[in-house]
Amino acid sequence: MSCDDAHCITCGDDGEPERVLAIDEARGLALCQGQDGARESVEIALVAPLTVGDTVLVHAGTALARLTDADVVV
Amino acid sequence: MRYVDEFRDAALGRALAGEILGAVEPGRHVKVMEVCGGHTHSIYKYGVDDLLPENVELVHGPGCPVCVIPMGRVDDGIAIAREPGVILTCFGDMMRVPGSTGTLLEAKAQGADVRMVYSPLDALRIAKANPDREVVFFAIGFETTAPSTALTLKRARAEGVTNFSCFCNHVTIVPPLRALLDSPDLRLDGFIGPGHVCTVVGARPLEFICADYSKPVVVSGFEPVDILQSVLMILRQLADGRSAVENQYRRVVPYEGNLRALEVMAEVFALRPHFEWRGLGFISHSGLKLSDDYAELDAERRFAVPGVRVADPKACQCGEVLKGVIKPFECKVFGSACTPERPIGTCMVSSEGACAAYYNYGRFARERVVV
C-alpha cells in the first residue's frame, strides 16, 4: 500500500483505540483488540502499568496513551 | 466502540456544522491548516469539508512523513536495499515514493529484498527469523512513530539481535511549522494541532504559534466530530480575538505529553543539525538520527550510504501551496510535468496531498455538486 493508495499508518499518523485483553509483563507486550475484534500484540512500555480492560491508543504497534473520559462532546 | 462511536455521530456532526455556520464572521474567508496527515485522511474519509461553509477552508499541511522525505534519502534507502544480504523493511507507503532513479518498489522488482511491515517490531521479528541476513528498518515519521522505533532499538539491544539496524529519517513537527509561520506571505488563520504527535510531545511545544505569531491552535482528535469541534473552537477564538493552545483531544493527549516516550527518544535519538524536507528545503534541527550510544544500530554507519543531495525540481511550488499562497492549479508544473502518476512535489505524492486531491477530483473538488 502506498501513500497514493489507501491511507497508511505512518502517512496518516494514525492511531487506533484498542482494548487490552491480556498483559505479558515479562516481555512488555499486551494483546489488544481493535474495533470489531481484530487483535494484535502491542508494546506497552510507554503506558505501563495497564489493567485488562483499559483502552489504549496504538500507533505502529506501540501504545502511546491510555484513554480517559476527559472529553465532553459539546 | 467506546471513545470512537460517539465521535462519528452524524447528528452531532450536523449540529456542529450548524454552530460553525453561526460562528464564522460573515464575509470573512477563514483558512485553517490541519497539520497532520491523519486529519487530512479523516476529513477525506468522512467528507468533513463537505459539511463546512464555503468560506471556511481547510488547508492540508506538511504532516505526511512519507511525502516530505527528500529524494536523496529515498536513494540512500534504495542503495542500502541493494547491498548483498540485506532485507530492507519499511512501511508500505514508502514503497512508491520516488527517489531520483526510481522507487523501492522498482528496486524490489530488480531483485532487492524489500518487505512491508506495519510496525518496527515486525522488522525486528524478521531480523530474528533471518539471522544470516542484515535487516534494516527504514524509519520514517514524526514524534508519533519515533517512540516505536526507539523502543524497538532498545529491545534489539536487550535481546542481543546484532543483524538489525535502523535507517533513521524521523522528523520533528515544530521546526517545519515555524518555517511555514516565518514566511511573510503566509495566509493561514489558525491551526488544527496534530493530536497524535501531541500524545507524545504534549501541547506545550505548540504554544509558540500563539505567543510568537498570534494564531489559534486546537489540538484535535481524529474522528469527524473531533475535527468539526476543533474548527468551531478555532472560529470562536478568532471571533473573540484570542489565540491560545486549546486541547480538544483530552481523552488521549495530556498537556505535558508522554514523558516516558520523550525519555526513550532522548536516549536513542539525537537532533541532526538540519534535515531536508521535500518542497520546504533544509530546516534546522528538524530531523533525528541515532545517538552515539546507539551507533552500532545505525544503518548509516553500518552501510556505505551515498548521501547525495538531490535538489527539488525548481519549478515545483509545493511550499507556496502548503502556505496557502497559491492554489494547486496556479503552480507552473501542475498537471503537466507533475501528475499523480509522475509526481514532483510532496503535495502530489500523497493522494491526500492538496495537488493530488485537486488533480484526481477536479471539478468536484471545486464545485462539490452531484447531479
Add this chain to the structure above:
Amino acid sequence: MSDTAAREARVLDIIETARGKRPKFRDEQITMAHGAGGKAMGALIEGLLLPALTSPALDALGDAGLVGVGGAALALTTDSFVVKPIRFPGGSIGELAVNGTVNDLAMAGARPVALTLSLILEEGLSAEDLRAEVEAIAEAARAAGVAVVAGDTKVVERGHADMMYICTTGLGHVDPRAALSPSALRPGDRLIVSGPIGAHGTAIMLARGEFDLDATIVSDTRPLWPAVDALLARAGAGLRCLRDATRGGVASVLNELARASGVAMLVQEAAVPVDPAVAGAAELLGIDPMHVANEGVLVAAVAPEWADAALAALRGADGPDGGAFARAAEIGEVRTSPAGMVLVETGFGGRRVLDQLVGDPLPRIC
C-alpha cells in the same frame, strides 16, 4: 471571468482531457502494482496489450470475450491463480481456480459449460498438497456444474514457482436473456452488491501471518452463476451490467463502469454490507473494504424499476433462507455528473470521491 478563474478552468479542461485518454504504459519494468487490479494494471492492459491484440471482443474489456460460433453465442475467458498461501480460511487455490473463471463467464451472462486446467508445479511440491488441490478443483467444478475437458501439466525447478500456479480457461453459453454492457448504465439506475464485501482479501492477508493480527475471517470464494441465473430470470430485462468485484474491490468495478458509461455514481456508505470482523481488520490496517478483493461478490447495475425484483432474486438465489446472498443490498445509484466519478456519501453525512487505487495493497491475492 477573472484571470485566476480562467486559468483554473483551463487547467481543469487539460486534466479532464488527459484523464479521458487511454492510459499510456510508460514504466520501465514490471512491478507488483501491474498485477494488482488498479490504475497501473489498467495502463498495462490499455496501453500495451489492447493496442497490440485488438479485436472487437477484447476491446469490450468484459470479464469474458464473446464469440459467435455457428450461431451459438459463446463466452470465453481465462485466468491464472498464484495466491499465497495456497490454502486459506474458506478455500484454497484449487477452488479459487474454478470459481474465478466460472464467475468471469457468469458476469458475461454466460452459463459455465467447460473448463481447461493447466498446472504449473514447483519441484518438491508434496504429493499430498497436490492431491488436496486436485480434489478441491474436482469438488468446485461439480458444485459449479462445469466439466474439466482438457489440461496440461508443467514442472519448474525449485524456486521458480511458489508451490503451484493454476491457469483455467472457461467456456460458457451466453444466456439469451442477457443483454449486458459496461456502457449501458443510465442515470437513475441502481447499484446492487450480492453480499458483504472485503472478506477474501482480508482473509488472505491474515492467513499469511505477516501481520501480528488475529481475527476470524473466511474467504467468500463461491460460484456466482446461481445468482446471475436468478437475476436473469426475475430482473433480466432491467439488468444493465454485472461485474465480480475481485482485485481492486468494489471501488474498481464502480470506477470502471462509471467511466465506460460516462456517468457519475453516488454510493451510500452505510448501505454497503461489511462484516464487522472485516471492517475491524481493515480499519487497523488502514484499508478501505471497498478496495479489498472479493471472490464471490458481484456488482449489478439495474434499471430503477427492476431494483426490487433484482434484490429479491439475489436474496432467494441460494436457498429459501437466502444463504450466501441473503445480505444482498442496494448501495447507491447512477447519476449524471461529475461524469466518470464515484462519490460516497459517508455515514457521517459528508461526501467524498471513491477512487481506484494505483495498485492493490495486497499482491498475489488470487
